[in-house]
Amino acid sequence: MTEDADEDDSVRVWLVERTYSDDEQNLIILTYATTDGRQYFRKERALTSFDDVRETTAAVWAASENLGRVRDEAERERYAAEAQRMAEKHDPDDVI
Template sequence: MPNQLDDDVRVWLVERTYTDDEQNLIILTYATTGGEQYYRKERALTSFTDVRDTTAAVDADPDNLGSVDDPDLQ
C-alpha cells in the first residue's frame, strides 16, 4: 500500500483571518508556491489553554485543495 504522505502537497501559510462572530474561528489559508491551489483550515477558539501548533507549511491531501482561478490572487 502506498504511503499517503508521498502523495501530499506542501502548502504554505498565506493568510490568517479571525472571525469576530459567535463561532470565534481562526481561518488559516495555505497555498502552493505557485498560488494555483489552496488549502483552508478552520480552528475554533475553545480556550486559551487549548494549544495547537500553527506552522508555516503543512502537507495536504491533493483531494482537499481548491483551485485559484484568478491570476491576481495567484
Template sequence: MDANSPEAGTERDGVRMWLVERTYSDDEQNMVILTYATPDGDRYFRKERALTSFSDIRDTTAAVDAAPSNVGTVDDPDDRERYAAEAARMANAHDPDDVI
C-alpha cells in the first residue's frame, strides 16, 4: 500500500482522515472548525482552532492521522455520503501533507 493512499495508516499509527469541511463558529469569534473524515465517510475527527492573530500561522493539511480515541462515528447518512465524496475528492487531488 502506498503511503499516500487514502487507506494508509493503521489504527496503531492513527486513522487517516481527509479534510471535508471548514466552518467558522457562530458561538465564538475567531474560531475555525476543521472536520476530517475517512474515505468511506463513516468516521470523523474535528479540530477547533482559534485564530488569535494574523501572525499565528498554523498550516491546515489535506489529511491528518488522528488517534483512534479521538475519532467519532458519523450517524447521519447524508453527512456520511457528503463526507465520503469530499474525502475521495481531496484524496484524489492532494497529497496528505498538502497545505489547503
C-alpha cells in the first residue's frame, strides 16, 4: 500500500483546479488529481450565500470507483505537475 492509497480502496488526490460556473447556479468546481495525473476526482459546491464558507483542503481521499480517467495527454501532464507541486508544498489537510 502506498501513502496515496488507504485500506478502504480510497486514493489521495490533490487539488489541481478550481473553477466557477458561468451560469447562475453559483457553483464552484474543484478538481483533484493523482500525482501521476492519470485519474481525477471532481467536487461541485453550490454557494448558498456570501457567508457560506467551507474549507477547501490541498488533498482529499476519493473512493477509487469515483475517479475518472484523464484521457488527454496535455491535461494529464498539467494535472500531474500541479498535483505534484501541491503535494510538495502542502500537507494534505492544509486549507487552500
